[in-house]
Amino acid sequence: MNSTNFRVFGIGGLIAYRGLFNWIRPRIYIPTMLGAPLFQIIFFTYLGKYAETGQSADFFIVGNAVQVCSMSAVYGMTMAIANERQFGTLGPLLASPASRIAIFLGRGVPVLANGLVVSAFGFIVGAALLGFRPGLSSLPALALITVVTAASCTCFGMVLGSIGLRGKDFFFVANLAYYLLLLFCGINVPLSTMPEWMRVVGDCLPLTHGVAAARHVAAGESLQSVAGLAGTEAVIGIAYAATGYLMFRLLETASRRAGAMDTF
Amino acid sequence: MTLTAYLRIVGLGLVFRLREFAVSRWFIQMATVQPIVFASIAFYLFHAGGRPGTLLYAALGAGMMGIWSSTLFGSGGALQWNRMQGTLELLVAAPPPFLVVLLPLTLATSITGAYAIVATLVWGRIFFGVPLHFVHPLAFALAVPIAVVALGLMGLLMATSFVLYRNANALANFLEYPVWVVTGLLFPVALLPGWVAPISWLLAPKWGIDAIRNAALGGAVWRPLGLCVLTGAAYLVLAAIFSGIFERRARAEATRSLT
Numbered sequence: 001m002n003s004t005n006f007r008v009f010g011i012g013g014l015i016a017y018r019g020l021f022n023w024i025r026p027r028i029y030i031p032t033m034l035g036a037p038l039f040q041i042i043f044f045t046y047l048g049k050y051a052e053t054g055q056s057a058d059f060f061i062v063g064n065a066v067q068v069c070s071m072s073a074v075y076g077m078t079m080a081i082a083n084e085r086q087f088g089t090l091g092p093l094l095a096s097p098a099s100r101i102a103i104f105l106g107r108g109v110p111v112l113a114n115g116l117v118v119s120a121f122g123f124i125v126g127a128a129l130l131g132f133r134p135g136l137s138s139l140p141a142l143a144l145i146t147v148v149t150a151a152s153c154t155c156f157g158m159v160l161g162s163i164g165l166r167g168k169d170f171f172f173v174a175n176l177a178y179y180l181l182l183l184f185c186g187i188n189v190p191l192s193t194m195p196e197w198m199r200v201v202g203d204c205l206p207l208t209h210g211v212a213a214a215r216h217v218a219a220g221e222s223l224q225s226v227a228g229l230a231g232t233e234a235v236i237g238i239a240y241a242a243t244g245y246l247m248f249r250l251l252e253t254a255s256r257r258a259g260a261m262d263t264f
Numbered sequence: 265m266t267l268t269a270y271l272r273i274v275g276l277g278l279v280f281r282l283r284e285f286a287v288s289r290w291f292i293q294m295a296t297v298q299p300i301v302f303a304s305i306a307f308y309l310f311h312a313g314g315r316p317g318t319l320l321y322a323a324l325g326a327g328m329m330g331i332w333s334s335t336l337f338g339s340g341g342a343l344q345w346n347r348m349q350g351t352l353e354l355l356v357a358a359p360p361p362f363l364v365v366l367l368p369l370t371l372a373t374s375i376t377g378a379y380a381i382v383a384t385l386v387w388g389r390i391f392f393g394v395p396l397h398f399v400h401p402l403a404f405a406l407a408v409p410i411a412v413v414a415l416g417l418m419g420l421l422m423a424t425s426f427v428l429y430r431n432a433n434a435l436a437n438f439l440e441y442p443v444w445v446v447t448g449l450l451f452p453v454a455l456l457p458g459w460v461a462p463i464s465w466l467l468a469p470k471w472g473i474d475a476i477r478n479a480a481l482g483g484a485v486w487r488p489l490g491l492c493v494l495t496g497a498a499y500l501v502l503a504a505i506f507s508g509i510f511e512r513r514a515r516a517e518a519t520r521s522l523t
Contacts (some may be wrong), residue, residue, distance in 0.1 A: 010398055010447055015393060025431075027431055027434065028431050028433075028434040031434045031437060032434050032437040032438065035437075035438040036437050036438055036440065036441060039438075039440075039441030039442045039444075039445055040441050042441075042444050042445055043441050043444055043450075046445065046451050046456065047306065047450050047451050049451070049455065050315075050316045050450075050451035050452065050455055051306070051309035051310050051312070051313035051315055051451075052313035052315060053312045054312075054313065054381060073487075077310040087310060101349060102293055128322030128347075169289055169290075171290070172289050172290060175297075175298075176293065176297060179297060179298055179301040180301070181296065182301060182305070183301045183304055183305060188305050189308040189309060189312070190312065192309055193311065193312045194308060220341055
């Protein structure tokens, strides 16, 4: 990547984030990005306790604390691409000679950082309110797996965002995706209790392997022992990023051809 | 304006809003897909645990969760949408009281949300074999609409206060899970710390789900149903008081139309 592309990736991504999310203030961010995850974690931990599944509270705390990063990844990434169209800035952006891959990937970095903040908050909530006590030695590995999983989710969000480049009801798709991640990725339900076809779908989604790895690490296992799961999560993320970029280019071309870039 | 005129506004407004929401993908998703996802999670958890007999309990709770979400996001979102489209001032400036204009909207959000109960029961029956045997079917048929109206009135109370806030959507995003937790929609409030119970007593979804569950699974129906009516009526009175206060304040602070 040359220096111009690097600037488009880093500085461009940051400026785009500040522009597209200029409405974010603490009074919006705190209830939405911190308050909602806080109660999501409490809700599922108590639900698991009531259901007497035999899983410890940590199963639900770790699952949900990692999963809440997808709130930023799915909705944030969808907005980071699709809102250009809504704000009427998509045309000028795509008329620029800037590298598409730098534009595309640059938007993911602030979204990823935000997802990590939300997940970190989720773990803190788990520790403060629900008795989550991972060993100190497992924290670096847990952090690394959370980064990989949040990145993978952000790449998944890139695919959804690309749909928003042309699709009409992109929030409908993003909402649907968010809830399906909650259901299919073993966040609250052990994968072993789900039907085979759901496990197959879950295996193709982000989060599934990352959450499993995070649970093992939080239970005291080493990073090496979950390298396969973490690696699979990373590969899934890369596959989604490639798919998202391909869709971005295809839909950009289709929008130009149809003269439908800023239309709804 | 006469009471008949107000009733006509509410009636026509309700039909208009129900037709509007019936073609909204967003509302349909909120009232069907989301409750089905939560119901499925609960079904799997209860199956995995020692509580397979509570599947109807979970289906009804997940259905009520859908009604709450629809009411919450509908009441918060509708004001925000009107605010963005520049029609909120017109609604406030219309001759009938703002409360009468707002009531059909919030009732329509909870009625649309009632798809959720149908969705979770049908889904549960087909895919998880949930037994649809109701101990008191007539009481059940009465409890569901009463709970739905009470939630609509709760939405009215929220919407009147949302007039004051430019960021009503953020508040709505926050309030979804806490009410699910505090009102015991999928697990009993007794599991939570003792100080949570008195909060739940003020919330219509708690009495609504108690009445619906007791009608379906057996237990006292009329007391929770009466309390559901009572809390709904209290929301209506409070909404009437607050709508005047908040409307004046929104005018004074010029916060009504700002997006």
